[in-house]
Amino acid sequence: MAAGIRSPHTLLDIKGLRTQFGSGRNPVNAVQGIDLQIGAGEILGLVGESGSGKSVLALSILRLIQSPGRIIGGSILFDGKDVLAMSNRELSGWRGRDIGIIFQQPQSCLNPVRRIGWQVAEPLRQQEKLSRKAAWDKAVTLLRSVGIPAPEEKALAYPHQLSGGQAQRVMIAVALALRPRLLIADEPTTALDVTIQAQILELLRDSCRDFGTSLMLVTHDLGVVARLADRVAVMYAGRIVEEGPVAPMLTAPSHPYARGLLDAAPRLGQMGGLRLRDIPGSIPDLSQPMPGCAFAPRCELRANLGLSACLGELPPFIPISEHHAARCWALPQADGIYSTPMTMGTRA
Amino acid sequence: MAQYVVRRLLLLVPVVIGILLITFLMKALIPTDAVTAMYQGQLSEKEAAQAIATLRAKYHLDLPWYQQFFIYVGDLMQGDFGESIRLRKPVIDEIGYRYVNTILLTALSLVIALVLGLTTGILAAARRNTWLDVTATTVGLFGISMPAFFFGLLLILVFSVWLRILPVVPHGWMAIILPAFALGIIEAAPLSQVARSNMIDVMRRDYILAARARGQSEMALIFRHALPNALIVVLTVVGLQIGNLLGGAFIVETIFSWHGIGELAVNAIQWRDFALTQAIILISAATYLIINLVADIMYAWLDPRVELVS
Ligand SMILES: Nc1ncnc2c1ncn2[C@@H]1O[C@H](COP(=O)(O)OP(=O)(O)OP(=O)(O)O)[C@@H](O)[C@H]1O
Ligand code: SF4
Ligand SMILES: [Mg+2]
Numbered sequence: 309m310a311a312g313i314r315s316p317h318t319l320l321d322i323k324g325l326r327t328q329f330g331s332g333r334n335p336v337n338a339v340q341g342i343d344l345q346i347g348a349g350e351i352l353g354l355v356g357e358s359g360s361g362k363s364v365l366a367l368s369i370l371r372l373i374q375s376p377g378r379i380i381g382g383s384i385l386f387d388g389k390d391v392l393a394m395s396n397r398e399l400s401g402w403r404g405r406d407i408g409i410i411f412q413q414p415q416s417c418l419n420p421v422r423r424i425g426w427q428v429a430e431p432l433r434q435q436e437k438l439s440r441k442a443a444w445d446k447a448v449t450l451l452r453s454v455g456i457p458a459p460e461e462k463a464l465a466y467p468h469q470l471s472g473g474q475a476q477r478v479m480i481a482v483a484l485a486l487r488p489r490l491l492i493a494d495e496p497t498t499a500l501d502v503t504i505q506a507q508i509l510e511l512l513r514d515s516c517r518d519f520g521t522s523l524m525l526v527t528h529d530l531g532v533v534a535r536l537a538d539r540v541a542v543m544y545a546g547r548i549v550e551e552g553p554v555a556p557m558l559t560a561p562s563h564p565y566a567r568g569l570l571d572a573a574p575r576l577g578q579m580g581g582l583r584l585r586d587i588p589g590s591i592p593d594l595s596q597p598m599p600g601c602a603f604a605p606r607c608e609l610r611a612n613l614g615l616s617a618c619l620g621e622l623p624p625f626i627p628i629s630e631h632h633a634a635r636c637w638a639l640p641q642a643d644g645i646y647s648t649p650m651t652m653g654t655r656a
Numbered sequence: 657m658a659q660y661v662v663r664r665l666l667l668l669v670p671v672v673i674g675i676l677l678i679t680f681l682m683k684a685l686i687p688t689d690a691v692t693a694m695y696q697g698q699l700s701e702k703e704a705a706q707a708i709a710t711l712r713a714k715y716h717l718d719l720p721w722y723q724q725f726f727i728y729v730g731d732l733m734q735g736d737f738g739e740s741i742r743l744r745k746p747v748i749d750e751i752g753y754r755y756v757n758t759i760l761l762t763a764l765s766l767v768i769a770l771v772l773g774l775t776t777g778i779l780a781a782a783r784r785n786t787w788l789d790v791t792a793t794t795v796g797l798f799g800i801s802m803p804a805f806f807f808g809l810l811l812i813l814v815f816s817v818w819l820r821i822l823p824v825v826p827h828g829w830m831a832i833i834l835p836a837f838a839l840g841i842i843e844a845a846p847l848s849q850v851a852r853s854n855m856i857d858v859m860r861r862d863y864i865l866a867a868r869a870r871g872q873s874e875m876a877l878i879f880r881h882a883l884p885n886a887l888i889v890v891l892t893v894v895g896l897q898i899g900n901l902l903g904g905a906f907i908v909e910t911i912f913s914w915h916g917i918g919e920l921a922v923n924a925i926q927w928r929d930f931a932l933t934q935a936i937i938l939i940s941a942a943t944y945l946i947i948n949l950v951a952d953i954m955y956a957w958l959d960p961r962v963e964l965v966s
Contacts, residue, residue, distance in 0.1 A: 370869055396874070404871030417866035421884045421960055430880075431870050466960040482870060 317348040319490055319522050320369070325382035327361075327368045334595035338364040340546040341382070343625075346490065351516065351523040353537030353554070355530075355569065355584060359591045361546040362526045366492045369524075370409055371399055387489070404431050408483035409492040412499050414475035418467035424451070424478055425463030431485045450481040454511060473504040480511060487519045494526045505529075509536060528584050530570060534558055539631075542566040545591055545602035552632030563634040564609045598622075601637065609638055660956055664949055675941045679934050680728050732938075738931035742924075747935045750920065755939060758916035761835055761909065762901045768840025769847055769897070774890070776844070777851025782878055784856060792848060799845025804904040808838035808911045825913060835912040839904050843897050850893045854886035861885075888959045895951030899944055 327339035338361045346352050354362055367373050369384060371391060384391040386406065394402060411417050418427060428447035432438045438446065444463070451459035454477040467475060476496060483491055493512060497505035513536050516523045525536060533540055533554065540557040542550045542565065550563040561567045568587040589606035592598060600619040604610055610618045617637050625633045712718055716727050731738070737747040780792040811834050816824040822834060858864065859882050867881050906918030913919070917936055924932035956962045
């Protein structure tokens with residue numbers, strides 16, 4: 309179990325979550341046993357290579373996985389409510405009001421034939437039951453608060469008349485219209501111009517701070533993590549391999565994969581534009597069974613140490629400090645003994 | 657918007673002139689001399705020669721062709737479509753009420769096609785790969801491969817001969833029921849398929865996922881978010897289909913003795929009634945143009961991405 313920070317109030321509590329695509333002989337195990345907590349008001353950075361399952365995790369949390377994908381195990385508790393047990397009706401009451409999500413491509417997430425104001429006002433009219441006029445006025449206010457210039461006129465515009473940055477601002481306005489308690493942002497600035505990425509991220513951080521909204525920020529950008537996140541989780545091949553507070557995670561990551569990915573401490577300090585490092589090799593085929601550590605084929609440490617348990621058995625989460633843990637056989641246990649295969653056999 | 661409409665109207669001018677020229681020149685292409693047809697076997701040779709001379713003068717046949725053309729257009733503008741040689745009355749008198757009948761039939765079958773086609777298409781898309789979808793698709797395939805006249809005959813057989821719900825030769829408003837359904841059901845089939853495939857396509861878009869993520873119900877997603885997008889494509893198909901409906905009306909009207917333009921057209925050609933045929937072609941072409949214009953304007957109105965000003 310990950311040693312997540314136990315903030316006074318755990319908003320989201322995920323245990324053993326598994327999501328699979330396809331049902332044939334070799335389904336793709338995109339998320340295979342994830343434990344994760346997000347506290348109220350907390351900002352969690354989620355990083356990992358392309359294909360590591362970050363988006364699938366994000367969609368799974370909102371129960372938005374479409375066929376042929378499905379959640380096959382685990383539990384998701386949101387403020388104590390069992391998300392996996394919710395009916396469709398309960399889900400639509402919960403989504404938008406308590407939890408929101410924004411995606412990478414803001415332009416394609418806006419309905420091309422509806423006015424911007426209509427789209428921002430929709431949750432206010434449908435869920436808050438505001439009148440047409442009141443919802444529209446509130447939508448204009450929201451557009452102004454996310455930094456859309458001339459919001460009265462822009463409310464009448466259609467999505468194709470917005471720039472990418474404006475579209476993402478609109479998406480943030482829509483997602484936060486009902487002041488949800490958790491916002492998931494899946495690479496919200498990847499598709500945007502570098503010059504406006506920082507503005508959008510600041511907007512996200514400030515809006516979340518103002519509303520007390522927790523944020524799960526999926527990103528490939530270490531600078532973003534450094535500037536925004538309270539805590540970082542590193543994902544690899546459908547699992548979280550290391551998790552901890554932002555400072556030790558960026559300066560002294562423990563897992564060999566996280567080390568390869570995050571080892572960029574000298575370059576920190578700027579906002580935006582700092583990509584994760586590339587690691588030689590690629591993510592394993594998620595449709596094949598993986599009894600051991602999924603990173604083993606690419607792991608230099610394993611090769612250097614000649615560890616053999618890595619291939620045979622999944623390493624457990626090993627605590628590094630109170631709120632910091634990683635899944636790796638090569639980590640020193642609390643008693644100072646390495647839980648490597650050499651010592652494992654001899655340990656009591 | 658007004659600017660767009662004006663621009664579309666201006667674009668129509670050369671088309672209209674073209675149509676007028678073609679109907680005007682059709683005279684030259686008709687193998688039977690109209691005058692001969694008019695008095696076939698009724699007059700002696702001498703009388704005929706005299707009649708021909710009179711008629712040539714009456715119809716300005718001695719003038720150069722372009723002058724004839726201007727006279728032709730001028731007459732049309734005054735509502736003078738010439739005289740039917742068979743019916744012995746102004747063409748406009750016969751065409752007027754029949755045109756209304758055809759528009760009624762086409763409009764009613766369009767409503768039937770839209771209601772049937774859209775509901776089955778949307779339902780099939782919403783319940784994709786269920787028995788409902790499979791049934792709708794299979795029935796639709798029959799609809800697409802069946803000609804309207806054959807389906808019309810089937811309807812007569814079932815409702816008039818077997819079930820005896822409707823008379824074989826119905827009168828008054830009842831007469832429109834079978835032809836309207838014959839045309840409407842046949843045209844509903846392709847409409848349903850287009851609606852289904854477009855709804856399925858649209859429901860896969862990111863903005864539907866995003867709206868679902870904001871808590872919009874499936875009903876809201878289908879009707880508030882997906883349908884307006886899918887309708888844009890459906891509408892272009894409807895525009896084309898009205899052409900089909902008009903064409904189909906020609907045959908179906910004859911089968912069901914519905915006194916519309918179509919039935920008249922079939923007769924006019926058999927009678928070699930030139931003025932009548934000419935007027936029917938002209939009015940059908942004009943109707944087609946207007947329908948396309950309306951479809952285009954509605955398209956621009958529905959899809960904000962269409963630039964209204966050039
Ligand atoms: N609809 C789907 N059908 C089949 N497989 C899918 C589907 N969506 C995701 N996957 C699989 O799940 C795995 C994880 O994908 P995911 O999109 O979550 O990665 P990611 O970490 O978000 O990558 P990126 O950084 O590129 O966004 C991939 O192997 C992908 O092939
Ligand atoms: S468990 Fe073994 S293979 Fe996996 S990261 Fe640790 S050392 Fe490398
Ligand atoms: Mg992704």
